[in-house]
Amino acid sequence: MSSLVANAYNFRGVVAIAITLTMGALWTSYLYGLWFKGNQSHDSTHELRGLWILDGWSFFTKRHDFMADTFRRTHQKVFRFRVLQHRVLAASGATARKVFLTQKGLSLDEGYKILLGGGPDLADINIETDEEGHFVRRLLSITTKDRLQDVLPSFVGDVSKRMAAWGSSGSIDPFTEIYKLVFQMTVRMSTCAEIADDPAAVTKLANLYWLLEQGLTPAGVLLPWFPSPARKAREKATAGLFGMLYSYVERRRHVKVPSDDAFDVLISKGTPTPEIVGFVLRTIFAAVLNIGMNAAWALLYVNMDPEWKAKATAEIQGLLDKHCANSTDALPTRLAAIPFAAWEDELPAFDAVIRETLRLIMGGVVLRRNLLPGTLSVGEGSLARGDFLAYPLADVHLDPDIYPDPLRFDPGRYAAGREEDKRAPFGYLAWGAGRHPCVGKRTAELEIKVVLAMFLTGFECQLVDQSGTPLRVVPQVDRNDIHMPRPLKPCKIIFRRTEK
Numbered sequence: 001m002s003s004l005v006a007n008a009y010n011f012r013g014v015v016a017i018a019i020t021l022t023m024g025a026l027w028t029s030y031l032y033g034l035w036f037k038g039n040q041s042h043d044s045t046h047e048l049r050g051l052w053i054l055d056g057w058s059f060f061t062k063r064h065d066f067m068a069d070t071f072r073r074t075h076q077k078v079f080r081f082r083v084l085q086h087r088v089l090a091a092s093g094a095t096a097r098k099v100f101l102t103q104k105g106l107s108l109d110e111g112y113k114i115l116l117g118g119g120p121d122l123a124d125i126n127i128e129t130d131e132e133g134h135f136v137r138r139l140l141s142i143t144t145k146d147r148l149q150d151v152l153p154s155f156v157g158d159v160s161k162r163m164a165a166w167g168s169s170g171s172i173d174p175f176t177e178i179y180k181l182v183f184q185m186t187v188r189m190s191t192c193a194e195i196a197d198d199p200a201a202v203t204k205l206a207n208l209y210w211l212l213e214q215g216l217t218p219a220g221v222l223l224p225w226f227p228s229p230a231r232k233a234r235e236k237a238t239a240g241l242f243g244m245l246y247s248y249v250e251r252r253r254h255v256k257v258p259s260d261d262a263f264d265v266l267i268s269k270g271t272p273t274p275e276i277v278g279f280v281l282r283t284i285f286a287a288v289l290n291i292g293m294n295a296a297w298a299l300l301y302v303n304m305d306p307e308w309k310a311k312a313t314a315e316i317q318g319l320l321d322k323h324c325a326n327s328t329d330a331l332p333t334r335l336a337a338i339p340f341a342a343w344e345d346e347l348p349a350f351d352a353v354i355r356e357t358l359r360l361i362m363g364g365v366v367l368r369r370n371l372l373p374g375t376l377s378v379g380e381g382s383l384a385r386g387d388f389l390a391y392p393l394a395d396v397h398l399d400p401d402i403y404p405d406p407l408r409f410d411p412g413r414y415a416a417g418r419e420e421d422k423r424a425p426f427g428y429l430a431w432g433a434g435r436h437p438c439v440g441k442r443t444a445e446l447e448i449k450v451v452l453a454m455f456l457t458g459f460e461c462q463l464v465d466q467s468g469t470p471l472r473v474v475p476q477v478d479r480n481d482i483h484m485p486r487p488l489k490p491c492k493i494i495f496r497r498t499e500k
């Protein structure tokens with residue numbers, strides 16, 4: 001009872017502090033708004049004049065609606081708003097898109113760090129590394145064709161082992177279970193066998209990672225100084241991940257015969273342990289949510305489209321017949337016998353399904369910060385040094401003039417004779433383009449293909465709603481979820497295993 005009373009007092013204290021902070025934030029926001037109005041640029045760009053904290057909040061909590069509604073309401077191709085002291089130019093249209101993608105001096109890292117809360121950062125636990133500047137080069141060194149060929153049989157083995165735990169029939173939430181498959185493959189690709197072969201270690205890593213993801217909240221970005229539970233959780237998770245990964249890397253340093261695993265490759269190149277840890281955290285962050293959600297959506301779309309399901313199934317069966325003489329071998333053994341080059345070059349229906357899924361799902365906002373001296377013209381707006389630039393991919397991916405009937409899943413759009421993605425400059429951006437194309441594309445495509453191949457050759461599936469009623473169309477996407485756009489209404493896959 002006394003602890004209940006104490007909790008009630010604590011609760012009232014927390015509420016009082018929260019109210020005081022909120023009032024303080026609104027008041028500061030108001031004063032800042034007055035100051036900002038006096039200091040706004042004198043160009044013709046439309047500026048939102050509300051309380052900055054509300055604009056900033058909508059940008060984090062309902063980003064898609066905030067951007068789409070404001071473009072619609074203002075009839076402008078650009079508008080400006082504020083997130084704390086930062087000025088953001090939201091831009092749409094072909095000219096702005098080209099500047100966004102090709103202009104030197106627009107920083108991708110700075111854009112995401114401040115407006116998305118960045119990813120995991122060892123500086124949160126006072127460990128400074130020089131990892132950021134080397135990340136792309138290191139990633140390319142562990143995702144070469146040869147390495148992916150080496151790791152491919154383990155990908156298939158990992159996925160099939162995890163799927164075996166589902167039993168011979170039942171139901172799964174694709175956005176949870178496929179995320180786990182992708183997590184396992186990404187750990188395999190970016191760490192070492194001691195972790196990837198140990199389900200308890202992978203689960204521990206996944207739990208810490210999930211805790212860290214949950215720490216990336218709008219409040220954490222908008223009020224970084226506020227010691228919120230989310231911030232504490234994030235620091236705790238970062239410390240846990242650091243401690244765990246550090247000990248595995250140090251153990252690998254002392255083995256007599258190095259392997260081809262990522263840790264050993266990075267150690268052999270003289271990479272210090274904290275930088276290897278930072279590299280793994282960043283890789284998992286860039287990979288797992290992106291691959292996990294797109295693999296889950298690809299499965300939903302292809303399963304609901306009989307024509308493309310038949311094409312993709314025939315294609316993978318063709319590769320099984322070609323590369324595996326013994327048809328009595330278990331499915332994972334046969335899939336693992338298909339060489340990486342065939343996965344990459346001989347699955348055009350898979351490629352079209354993935355390409356179309358990504359167009360539909362990758363509608364979020366991409367970000368840059370202007371580090372150039374002076375002012376830069378961006379379409380009909382201008383960007384001062386230090387300002388941020390936000391471009392919604394939906395501007396191009398859901399434009400009916402480029403992709404007629406844009407919400408329809410139609411992988412044939414890219415085929416010779418149609419090539420809708422070529423109707424506008426930079427008409428397809430799901431893998432980025434220009435100065436910052438995605439460096440994880442090859443790995444991501446392979447992981448998605450392995451998941452689809454396992455489902456298409458080893459399972460019968462049906463998409464149902466939460467009550468088990470079969471769905472006739474794929475659910476709509478929650479475009480306001482900036483981390484992992486799931487369906488607006490939850491759904492499940494009911495499965496029956498047809499081959500082991």
Ligand code: HEM
Nearest residue numbers: 286287290291294366367430431432436437438439440444
């Ligand atoms: C389906 C999965 C993925 C999708 C849809 C995707 C999409 C993208 C997009 C759209 C960009 C450009 C962002 C921008 O211009 O602001 C990008 C960049 C990038 N991606 Fe991916 N990505 C995926 C998987 C991965 C994976 C697996 C990795 C690493 C293992 C990765 C690493 C990166 C990096 C490092 C960049 C920035 C490159 C640079 O700074 O120049 N991505 N990705």
